[in-house]
Amino acid sequence: MIYRETGQFKTTYASDQQLFPILQDRVFVIAFLVFAFGVMPFIASEYMFRAILVPFLILSLAALGLNILVGYCGQVSLGTGGFMAVGAYAAYNFAVRVPDLNLLVVFILAGACATLVGVLFGVPSLRIKGFYLAVATLAAQFFIDWLFARVKWFTNDSSSGSVSAPPLAMFGHPIESPAQKYLFVLAIVVVFALIARNLTRGAVGRAWMATRDMDVAAEVIGIRPLTAKLSAFAVSSFFVGVSGALWAFVYLGSWEPLAFDVNRSFQLLFMVIIGGLGSILGSFLGAAFIVILPLALNQLPTKLGIGLSTAMISHIELMVFGSLIVFFLIVEPRGLARLWAIAKEKLRLWPFPH
Amino acid sequence: MTATARNLTFAFFALLVAGAVSPMVIGSARFPQWLEVALGGLLTGVLYSLVALGLVLIFKASGVFNFAQGAMVLFAALTLVRLMEKMPLAVALAATLAIMFALAWLIERLVLRPLVNQEGIVLFMATLGVANFLDGFGQAVWGSQIYTLNVGMPKEPKIILQGTFEGGVLVDMEDLVAAGIAAALVAALMLFFQKTATGRALRAVADDHQAAQSVGIPLNRMWVIVWSVAGLVALVAGVVWGSKLGVQFSLSQVALKALPVVMLGGFTSIPGAIVGGLIIGLGEKISEVYLGPAFGGGIENWFAYVLALVFLLFRPEGLFGEKIIDRV
Numbered sequence: 001m002i003y004r005e006t007g008q009f010k011t012t013y014a015s016d017q018q019l020f021p022i023l024q025d026r027v028f029v030i031a032f033l034v035f036a037f038g039v040m041p042f043i044a045s046e047y048m049f050r051a052i053l054v055p056f057l058i059l060s061l062a063a064l065g066l067n068i069l070v071g072y073c074g075q076v077s078l079g080t081g082g083f084m085a086v087g088a089y090a091a092y093n094f095a096v097r098v099p100d101l102n103l104l105v106v107f108i109l110a111g112a113c114a115t116l117v118g119v120l121f122g123v124p125s126l127r128i129k130g131f132y133l134a135v136a137t138l139a140a141q142f143f144i145d146w147l148f149a150r151v152k153w154f155t156n157d158s159s160s161g162s163v164s165a166p167p168l169a170m171f172g173h174p175i176e177s178p179a180q181k182y183l184f185v186l187a188i189v190v191v192f193a194l195i196a197r198n199l200t201r202g203a204v205g206r207a208w209m210a211t212r213d214m215d216v217a218a219e220v221i222g223i224r225p226l227t228a229k230l231s232a233f234a235v236s237s238f239f240v241g242v243s244g245a246l247w248a249f250v251y252l253g254s255w256e257p258l259a260f261d262v263n264r265s266f267q268l269l270f271m272v273i274i275g276g277l278g279s280i281l282g283s284f285l286g287a288a289f290i291v292i293l294p295l296a297l298n299q300l301p302t303k304l305g306i307g308l309s310t311a312m313i314s315h316i317e318l319m320v321f322g323s324l325i326v327f328f329l330i331v332e333p334r335g336l337a338r339l340w341a342i343a344k345e346k347l348r349l350w351p352f353p354h
Numbered sequence: 355m356t357a358t359a360r361n362l363t364f365a366f367f368a369l370l371v372a373g374a375v376s377p378m379v380i381g382s383a384r385f386p387q388w389l390e391v392a393l394g395g396l397l398t399g400v401l402y403s404l405v406a407l408g409l410v411l412i413f414k415a416s417g418v419f420n421f422a423q424g425a426m427v428l429f430a431a432l433t434l435v436r437l438m439e440k441m442p443l444a445v446a447l448a449a450t451l452a453i454m455f456a457l458a459w460l461i462e463r464l465v466l467r468p469l470v471n472q473e474g475i476v477l478f479m480a481t482l483g484v485a486n487f488l489d490g491f492g493q494a495v496w497g498s499q500i501y502t503l504n505v506g507m508p509k510e511p512k513i514i515l516q517g518t519f520e521g522g523v524l525v526d527m528e529d530l531v532a533a534g535i536a537a538a539l540v541a542a543l544m545l546f547f548q549k550t551a552t553g554r555a556l557r558a559v560a561d562d563h564q565a566a567q568s569v570g571i572p573l574n575r576m577w578v579i580v581w582s583v584a585g586l587v588a589l590v591a592g593v594v595w596g597s598k599l600g601v602q603f604s605l606s607q608v609a610l611k612a613l614p615v616v617m618l619g620g621f622t623s624i625p626g627a628i629v630g631g632l633i634i635g636l637g638e639k640i641s642e643v644y645l646g647p648a649f650g651g652g653i654e655n656w657f658a659y660v661l662a663l664v665f666l667l668f669r670p671e672g673l674f675g676e677k678i679i680d681r682v
Contacts, residue, residue, distance in 0.1 A: 318490025325483030
């Protein structure tokens with residue numbers, strides 16, 4: 001009754017092709033953004049910002065980038081953690097070596113560096129496919145891990161190998177409080193989500209999806225596999241690089257290469273698959289799920305009053321996490337975004353069954 | 355096995371053998387040092403093959419890229435080491451094997467059967483979930499300390515062939531025994547796959563699921579069998595790796611060592627897993643000794659992957675993998 005497009009006539013091409021063609025969707029998205037920007041900073045606690053909202057937003061951005069590569073272009077990558085590390089260390093080096101650079105410029109340059117590295121490691125995708133490619137991207141992951149741990153130039157000759165981000169400021173205003181950090185990250189993520197949404201529904205996105213569905217067929221109808229695959233690697237690595245820089249500068253503050261190891265890559269792949277391959281919304285849902293689940297699992301035994309050793313809790317956490325992954329894959333292999341789509345479909349017909 | 359790949363492998367090993375024999379022919383008394391390094395590398399490579407073998411078996415029969423193989427190795431080793439505290443070795447081995455078979459049955463029942471006909475990546479993610487579960491479960495039940503596993507493998511390196519060469523050849527006896535075990539296992543698996551009815555059925559399933567099903571081969575039972583065999587391979591790998599490194603959490607990371615091996619050898623070939631393991635082990639050792647100092651050490655983490663990547667650029671399906679044919 002509430003959610004349906006009856007009576008919403010499209011009289012121009014522009015109105016037919018707009019971002020959210022259904023009025024209720026537009027209202028919902030705008031209301032959600034108003035809530036996120038205007039209400040959330042005042043009601044959320046400091047813990048909420050620090051432990052949930054900021055990591056959720058930054059990892060959503062990384063998942064979004066990975067989803068462009070895996071979900072839209074079908075190139076499975078296990079090197080995401082490495083590309084995040086490239087973004088983080090590039091941002092660090094720009095910030096330290098060029099002191100007066102604007103923070104946004106630093107992040108964009110960091111993304112550009114990650115893009116270069118991503119395209120370089122994307123070149124084998126022209127020859128290697130499927131799981132072979134997935135394992136090949138692990139080469140990127142391990143090589144980058146090693147590079148930042150061993151080559152002292154990247155860490156500015158820091159003796160312990162760990163580096164600290166300079167204090168954050170934009171146009172002279174310091175970004176210090178959790179709420180400010182949250183708003184900063186939120187603004188960046190919203191812009192990137194908009195870019196991703198528009199890229200994927202345009203000609204570029206269609207080329208990616210054709211390549212994903214069958215690359216030989218795509219080639220036959222005139223899509224260049226070189227440009228399609230490498231542009232997917234480029235855009236994806238840019239997103240991932242920026243999110244890596246954000247993760248290091250805004251969330252961690254000081255970090256070492258271990259923050260971006262292979263487990264981060266697997267975590268991001270989990271987000272994309274649980275959320276839904278080839279869906280912008282899915283990247284956010286998946287990130288929310290994976291960020292919140294361990295926190296919930298960690299606190300549950302204490303809340304229930306069961307006394308367990310920390311080692312036991314971490315083992316049980318692993319078990320529950322593993323089983324939930326399998327459970328979600330069995331219930332809905334196409335991810336949480338698919339559940340959302342089914343719910344909307346049902347709502348359109350409601351109260352009638354067909 | 356394609357002809358080119360076979361010729362390449364032959365040439366490669368002929369070169370090694372020629373290198374080993376040449377000192378005897380030309381009368382030089384010392385065994386060349388690079389060959390000693392190479393020998394050590396080859397023996398380590400066999401250990402990688404042990405893990406890779408489990409991956410290949412499952413991928414061949416069910417098309418699942420089983421990331422949980424490393425977790426299975428850890429789980430098998432943990433189970434064995436804790437059971438050995440209470441019972442003699444033979445009984446503990448049998449009990450562990452039974453547990454691995456039960457595990458295979460559970461995985462087929464609870465994970466694979468509901469996910470039948472899903473895309474490869476979904477199945478891969480499911481095995482990642484299984485790996486997480488097994489890591490947690492094994493440590494929750496059996497504890498998470500470091501255990502020493504002693505099944506009577508020799509520990510000290512030994513100098514052999516002292517009569518032939520001046521100074522002899524230094525060999526790690528543990529690796530040599532492990533290589534022997536691996537060879538026996540591969541021979542047994544080959545016999546099983548080539549000579550028994552079940553083995554034939556498994557090969558049929560590997561070739562074509564639908565065709566196999568249409569001639570009356572029960573897919574589900576075949577999957578239980580192949581996961582059981584993978585469990586057996588995991589147990590052997592767990593024994594070998596466990597007595598080498600001690601049974602601890604890092605054992606589940608040996609899967610990461612096996613990935614470049616299967617990539618190089620081809621996901622669908624058992625000989626590929628062996629040859630791939632040998633090449634990776636050899637390359638890793640030689641690079642560690644001769645390239646390592648130039649790079650500042652620690653390159654063994656990525657060298658295997660880059661080596662495999664270079665091979666793949668020339669043969670995208672790995673050395674012995676099935677030729678990938680694209681049709682629209």
